[in-house]
Amino acid sequence: MLEIREGVFWAGAIDWNLRVFHGYSTPAGTTYNAYLLRDELPTLVDTVKRDGFGEMLGRIREVIDPREIRYIISNHTEMDHSGAIGRLLECCPEAEVVCSSKGAEELRRHHKRDWRFRVVGSGDTLDIGARRLRFLPIPMVHWPESMVTYSEHDRTLFPNDAFGQHFASHERFADEVPAGIVDAQAAKYYGNIVLPYGSQVVKALEAVGGLDVDMIAPSHGLIWRRPEDIARITGLYARWARHDTDPRVVIVYDTMWHSTEAMARRLYEGLARENVPAVLMNLQATHISDVVTEILRSRMVLFGTPILNSRMLPTMAALLMYLKGLKPKKRLSWTFGSYGWSPIGFKEVEASLKEAGFEPAGEGKYVPFVPDEAELEGLAETVAMLKAKLLA
Numbered sequence: 049m050l051e052i053r054e055g056v057f058w059a060g061a062i063d064w065n066l067r068v069f070h071g072y073s074t075p076a077g078t079t080y081n082a083y084l085l086r087d088e089l090p091t092l093v094d095t096v097k098r099d100g101f102g103e104m105l106g107r108i109r110e111v112i113d114p115r116e117i118r119y120i121i122s123n124h125t126e127m128d129h130s131g132a133i134g135r136l137l138e139c140c141p142e143a144e145v146v147c148s149s150k151g152a153e154e155l156r157r158h159h160k161r162d163w164r165f166r167v168v169g170s171g172d173t174l175d176i177g178a179r180r181l182r183f184l185p186i187p188m189v190h191w192p193e194s195m196v197t198y199s200e201h202d203r204t205l206f207p208n209d210a211f212g213q214h215f216a217s218h219e220r221f222a223d224e225v226p227a228g229i230v231d232a233q234a235a236k237y238y239g240n241i242v243l244p245y246g247s248q249v250v251k252a253l254e255a256v257g258g259l260d261v262d263m264i265a266p267s268h269g270l271i272w273r274r275p276e277d278i279a280r281i282t283g284l285y286a287r288w289a290r291h292d293t294d295p296r297v298v299i300v301y302d303t304m305w306h307s308t309e310a311m312a313r314r315l316y317e318g319l320a321r322e323n324v325p326a327v328l329m330n331l332q333a334t335h336i337s338d339v340v341t342e343i344l345r346s347r348m349v350l351f352g353t354p355i356l357n358s359r360m361l362p363t364m365a366a367l368l369m370y371l372k373g374l375k376p377k378k379r380l381s382w383t384f385g386s387y388g389w390s391p392i393g394f395k396e397v398e399a400s401l402k403e404a405g406f407e408p409a410g411e412g413k414y415v416p417f418v419p420d421e422a423e424l425e426g427l428a429e430t431v432a433m434l435k436a437k438l439l440a
């Protein structure tokens with residue numbers, strides 16, 4: 049059993065095979081992190097997904113008899129963290145479930161059980177022996193009932209989903225894995241899970257900013273323990289929450305007979321010639337959650353689709369529907385594509401982008417059937433316009 053600091057044990061489960069997490073592709077799997085605090089009143093911070101119960105219980109048993117557990121803290125009720133509570137409570141009948149008032153409501157709705165709840169609010173504390181635990185709400189990071197648990201004794205923050213990554217590994221600490229890998233996973237996690245809640249993230253960072261923290265132990269992925277890593281991930285969260293971006297362009301498209309693709313490629317070549325960093329993403333080859341990860345750091349997105357039955361292609365519709373929920377801010381968009389007999393379907397693309405919060409960089413370019421060379425060459429003017437808008 050891994051003791052992440054004296055008396056604090058990682059008791060989570062590794063989900064090596066998870067490939068989709070509510071619509072987000074997870075090629076690296078994930079972990080569900082639970083933490084056992086060995087103290088006079090042994091306490092478990094969060095549990096795991098239902099399927100990981102046996103793995104978690106085995107890890108707890110390496111340290112204590114599970115019957116000794118007195119508190120199970122539920123920072124967040126989503127089932128990847130609360131799915132195993134019911135079975136665990138059968139092993140520790142004396143335990144109380146510590147959560148926010150909304151958390152208690154949601155746990156009742158999920159599990160159809162009325163356990164012994166201890167409801168805590170902002171700043172409330174719980175003494176478990178040498179440790180005094182403090183609770184701070186972080187609503188909408190990721191659900192309304194979400195809260196963090198802070199152990200001053202351990203100078204450790206347990207923020208549940210915040211600062212997490214969907215990343216299954218033997219390693220438990222961020223400094224044991226190349227920073228580029230961890231940061232990429234943290235970015236994908238933020239872009240696909242936390243992005244709509246930037247203003248709440250700012251408040252959450254303020255709430256925990258005054259705490260003396262030298263370890264951040266999230267509920268997914270790797271634990272942040274080096275000062276430079278903690279500074280880096282909290283700095284990234286602050287940047288992402290402000291919707292700060294780099295002057296980069298994402299060109300995302302689908303294509304039927306390669307007309308829209310020819311436009312996408314010409315746009316990419318033009319931007320590359322202008323030394324504008326850009327990435328070309330075909331929706332037939334790229335999952336929408338990977339597109340969102342690129343959008344997280346990019347100021348401008350070019351959306352290309354052909355028209356089918358007076359509508360955009362379903363792959364583009366799925367991306368735009370996803371973006372309407374994620375609501376990226378402070379980003380420019382531009383639209384392009386080919387059509388057969390009517391460009392009417394592009395109105396829907398433009399309307400969807402407006403609803404998702406994008407600001408149009410200019411009028412879109414739509415060509416009937418197949419673009420000719422003059423039309424493709426004409427995209428050079430578009431590139432100049434887009435570059436000017438990008439750098440304005």
Ligand code: FEO
Binds near residue numbers: 124128
């Ligand atoms: Fe990891 Fe919102 O659950």
